Amino acid sequence: MRRLLEFLFPPKSESAAIARERLKIVLAHERANRDAPDFLPALQKELLDVVSRYIEIRPDMIRVNLGKSGETSLLEINVEIGEAKAKPASAEAKAGIIASFEPAKPAPSAHPG
Amino acid sequence: MAKVVVVTSGKGGVGKTTTAAAFAAGLALRGYKTVVIDFDVGLRNLDLVMGCERRVVFDFINVINGDAKLNQALIKDKRSDNLYIFPTSQTRDKEALKRDGVERVLDELKRDFDYIICDSPAGIEHGAITALYFADSAIIVTNPEVSSVRDSDRIIGILASKSRRAERNQEPVAVQLLLTRYAPERVHKGEMLTVEDVKEILSIPLLGVIPESESVLRASNTGTPVVFDQESPAGRAYLDAVARFLGEQRELRFVTPERKSLFRLIFGRA
Numbered sequence: 527m528r529r530l531l532e533f534l535f536p537p538k539s540e541s542a543a544i545a546r547e548r549l550k551i552v553l554a555h556e557r558a559n560r561d562a563p564d565f566l567p568a569l570q571k572e573l574l575d576v577v578s579r580y581i582e583i584r585p586d587m588i589r590v591n592l593g594k595s596g597e598t599s600l601l602e603i604n605v606e607i608g609e610a611k612a613k614p615a616s617a618e619a620k621a622g623i624i625a626s627f628e629p630a631k632p633a634p635s636a637h638p639g
Numbered sequence: 640m641a642k643v644v645v646v647t648s649g650k651g652g653v654g655k656t657t658t659a660a661a662f663a664a665g666l667a668l669r670g671y672k673t674v675v676i677d678f679d680v681g682l683r684n685l686d687l688v689m690g691c692e693r694r695v696v697f698d699f700i701n702v703i704n705g706d707a708k709l710n711q712a713l714i715k716d717k718r719s720d721n722l723y724i725f726p727t728s729q730t731r732d733k734e735a736l737k738r739d740g741v742e743r744v745l746d747e748l749k750r751d752f753d754y755i756i757c758d759s760p761a762g763i764e765h766g767a768i769t770a771l772y773f774a775d776s777a778i779i780v781t782n783p784e785v786s787s788v789r790d791s792d793r794i795i796g797i798l799a800s801k802s803r804r805a806e807r808n809q810e811p812v813a814v815q816l817l818l819t820r821y822a823p824e825r826v827h828k829g830e831m832l833t834v835e836d837v838k839e840i841l842s843i844p845l846l847g848v849i850p851e852s853e854s855v856l857r858a859s860n861t862g863t864p865v866v867f868d869q870e871s872p873a874g875r876a877y878l879d880a881v882a883r884f885l886g887e888q889r890e891l892r893f894v895t896p897e898r899k900s901l902f903r904l905i906f907g908r909a
Binding site: 540541542543545546548549550552553556557560 | 784785788789792793796826829830831832833836840
């Protein structure tokens with residue numbers, strides 16, 4: 527009886543719908559990243575070089591991100607300096623380039639362009 | 640003005656060479672002088688699909704390196720006066736396909752041909768990038784299947800950023816979707832992505848849908864582009880796609896399940 531029913535009304539396997547949803551999600555993600563400029567790693571490295579002239583800092587304490595906030599792109603640079611120690615006064619420091627810094631606050635964000 | 644058309648997909652095995660052969664032959668049948676070039680250096684196969692594997696003497700790399708003249712390497716198709724095949728080399732040096740050399744050869748071909756069809760290798764490496772770099776239009780060959788759709792999306796992105804038109808800020812490469820190996824019965828059962836699904840996900844214009852068909856394997860077995868098989872749904876679907884490519888209006892065919900007769904349902908065959 528069940529076989530007859532299945533023959534007359536085959537159960538629908540909706541795997542195509544699953545494929546469609548999975549594709550939409552993965553492609554939305556990949557398209558967002560595809561448009562990301564490839565200078566971010568270089569920017570991060572140079573920032574690290576500059577900051578580490580003044581404070582002892584590990585590479586993972588600087589994070590550079592390109593995001594979106596509504597219509598505007600947001601270049602977000604976070605420098606975590608909570609446990610960082612100031613380096614002994616260097617020539618630049620004497621010239622008054624660095625000021626004091628407060629620990630572990632999110633760094634200011636800049637809008638590119 | 641000659642047009643350079645790349646047949647590409649990202650993913651392998653979706654029907655690029657079949658499509659390049661069918662499309663080139665279709666354009667030739669419509670009266671356009673057409674050459675189809677194999678860009679898959681090291682894995683030459685267009686010659687087999689076109690049925691001219693025993694006539695290859697010189698190849699693409701020979702011409703680029705100046706070891707042979709273009710007209711020595713071009714193979715004239717025996718079925719159509721308008722159709723020429725330009726085979727690639729079997730060298731293992733993939734970098735042999737130098738961009739300036741390719742440009743020189745394409746410029747020379749542009750003087751004699753209406754359409755230059757570039758059969759891209761799979762992947763997004765040097766060969767695939769070289770194949771799409773000079774394109775005016777692109778045919779994105781896609782199967783209704785997740786990995787193929789994802790790779791097509793990737794290659795569409797590359798066309799928009801890495802092609803010569805993109806680099807020069809010219810009008811972008813005209814990208815069109817060709818859905819191949821489409822099985823209407825499976826779509827109907829909800830087992831396969833629909834034409835509309837793929838079109839919506841990739842959001843590019845649809846050039847055609849080629850149904851899964853026995854005639855495609857038969858065509859490659861015998862080295863005959865499938866458009867020469869007037870009986871086959873795939874061959875007719877390719878000719879429709881060629882017509883749309885030329886700007887004509889054609890209804891989509893072969894996208895709904897064939898109606899099976901009661902006789903066929905009971906006895907399993909017609």
